Amino acid sequence: MPEHCxxxxxxxxxxxxxxxxxxxxxxxxxxRFGELRRELPSxxxxxxxxxxxxxxxxxxxxxxxxxxxxxxxxxxLTEIGRTLEDVIQRLEEWGAWYRAQGLPKAADRDAG
Numbered sequence: 623m624p625e626h627c628x629x630x631x632x633x634x635x636x637x638x639x640x641x642x643x644x645x646x647x648x649x650x651x652x653x654r655f656g657e658l659r660r661e662l663p664s665x666x667x668x669x670x671x672x673x674x675x676x677x678x679x680x681x682x683x684x685x686x687x688x689x690x691x692x693x694x695x696x697x698x699l700t701e702i703g704r705t706l707e708d709v710i711q712r713l714e715e716w717g718a719w720y721r722a723q724g725l726p727k728a729a730d731r732d733a734g
Contacts, residue, residue, distance in 0.1 A: 635680045636706065640665055640673045645703065646710050648683065652698040682706070 636642055640662070647653060647661050658670060665673075674697055677683035682703040688694040699706075 635677075635682065638673070640669060641677060642710060642713060644670070644673055644677065645682070645699070645706055646714065648697060648699045648703070649707050649710055652686070652696040654694070654696055658697070677703075 636645065643662055643665075644658060647658060653661075655670070655674075658674075659665070659667065662670065674683060674685070678685050678697075681700055684698050684700045684703075686696045686698065688696070
């Protein structure tokens, strides 16, 4: 990838429908898998697992497994992941502004 494609490089790591939503919840602190599922009710278990694995592989999310029965696993932002907090906050603000404009959502456009 050419060096001038830095937005593409970023989107390879955090792009997609769910990754930024997952990261937003992790900015509040560590979460267990079930907590994330409850906070993101539209995501499937399989997709959440996949997205968390990708974020972990890219060094954005840390997976902590506690040696107990039943197993306890927590997900949190890494130091690199924490550098996205300002971006996540700005996207959240922009999303609120965009919604306030009363423009159709992408799902509405696609359905028509």
